């Protein structure tokens with residue numbers, strides 16, 4: 001069994017308790033304009049181009065069998081022609097072309113993750129599956145969680161909440177210690193318009209999860225200027241969480257992480273996002289909406 005992995009990040013401190021290794025799986029059904037990991041939205045491997053490293057040697061153009069390399073203009077790769085063969089990334093002497101997405105056999109990935117077992121044990125950490133949306137590769141994700149849990153590793157998933165509920169419950173849930181559940185807004189029409197899908201399934205999945213695993217769920221709300229960060233939206237989310245008896249929440253301050261990554265893929269993050277990151281201390285006005293619910297730092 002193989003999974004398509006975008007990145008593996010060791011010694012992560014923000015994706016659950018303790019020191020963690022975070023596995024970023026490719027593929028997401030949403031298109032949030034502020035996505036931190038736009039290179040993980042596609043379900044296929046993609047080539048990213050880092051212009052600042054390029055020495056204009058032309059080796060990539062010489063090896064491309066699809067005539068997809070553009071040596072002039074803003075884009076280096078014509079993604080309508082690129083088949084993802086990876087020849088250009090292997091020939092580039094400057095590591096300016098990088099393949100995003102590599103297939104791992106299940107046991108190969110488990111072996112990589114278990115190398116950090118000592119750090120997990122001394123810090124109370126473990127492994128976090130992120131993305132993308134890890135449940136887009138549900139069979140692989142379920143098998144990976146089961147293997148890790150059988151090894152005694154603490155497991156966390158970061159999810160946008162769009163998953164087939166019964167399959168997730170029967171294959172993943174017993175092997176999860178913590179669920180970081182993203183919630184962007186309550187208004188489904190807004191959700192559809194801004195991130196590409198209505199949110200009915202997300203709200204249903206959250207409600208069902210809380211019935212059995214409330215202490216193991218942290219609801220995470222991205223605070224995005226011009227999008228989610230309005231008193232109406234944050235107020236509706238806070239009211240909804242109180243109604244569902246959510247125990248813990250986090251606010252995720254906006255950061256323009258994804259802009260340069262999107263540019264490397266020849267994409268532009270749109271909808272006039274700010275260039276500056278939001279400071280943690282600017283979250284105070286939004287925290288006030290969540291009185292009665294325990295706040296957890298991301």
Ligand code: SF4
Nearest residue numbers: 064082083085086088
């Ligand atoms: S991945 Fe293959 S097809 Fe795509 S640009 Fe590189 S060499 Fe050409």
Ligand code: SF4
Nearest residue numbers: 054055057058060092
């Ligand atoms: S092979 Fe690498 S360094 Fe050379 S032109 Fe292509 S991207 Fe630039």
